[in-house]
Amino acid sequence: MTRWLDEDEQRAWLRLAGVMLKLSPALDSQLQRDSDLTHFDYLCLAMLSEAEGRSLRMSELASRTNASLSRLSHVVSKLERRGLVARCPSPESRRVTLVSLTDDGWERLVEAAPGHVETVRSLVFEGLPAADVAALERIAGHIVEHVEASRLRTVE
Amino acid sequence: MTRWLDEDEQRAWLRLAGVMLKLSPALDSQLQRDSDLTHFDYLCLAMLSEAEGRSLRMSELASRTNASLSRLSHVVSKLERRGLVARCPSPESRRVTLVSLTDDGWERLVEAAPGHVETVRSLVFEGLPAADVAALERIAGHIVEHVEASRLRTVE
DNA sequence: GACAGACACTTGATGCTTCAATCATTTTTC
């Protein structure tokens, strides 16, 4: 017996679906136009830039960018071809690959950041009360946790 | 001079990006596995099913599903090939195309709905306080509005 | 110390999304 969504849930859900369908392309579009980067490309560079030694193992970067290892591998290959990122084998274990941000990658990130941050601010935070910023963090965190938990359940 | 995000905004933003990166594939994956439909396919069928006469013009369906006309056109072509949807010229104006849900499309939607709704409930609403449901609707609505407004600005 | 399984990652094929260009129709402007 299906438990359908009530009216409030229905409205909230349609709006959230709207965010996924509209915000994602909007971010990609601005970054693509101004910096020839995908939003996901940007996220990879940003996560590397904040990591110790500007370098992370593939699986750690995948986890920090919320991506599958497969998706990340394709994207890192592309970024490597463009010279924004470099791969090298880990000294610790031969099945581990380390990715690091190159100087060119760092520069590209620094150039792209202001425009991207402005876009995020204007699309998400402009006019959003502080209480809603907190709520957004709480709710989005809740959803991400549930998705991760369900993935573990179905993989088993 | 860039106005960077403060710490609270930063955390909220990373979590929201996580939702877009993880929730969307999770929905696609369940629907694909159980009903051979994309989440966007589902949305199209669902919007048609609720429309008067189970039929809408392309541009109206695009607007209700938050998609570009181009994306919709490709997807409708695919759904039409599979017999879930039919196109016909509008009697009102010759540049308008009407899309309508076929009986097969209706059946497919009815079969897919319970599993999809269960997934949405378990990933989004399970354990989410009613106050947060309202906040989600408000915040997501705020974001969608801003994205739409910015699109209008850049198109001009 | 060999073998089964787990782990880290890569690859190739397929289908989806976007962008830019296009076409036909309708409306506006002069």
Added chain:
DNA sequence: GAAAAATGATTGAAGCATCAAGTGTCTGTC
């Protein structure tokens, strides 16, 4: 009432994401 602009929709090419299958490495376990 023609020309110009706007609207509604489609198309093809290029780039992305996903899935399933693969490679190589490491870790038990007997």
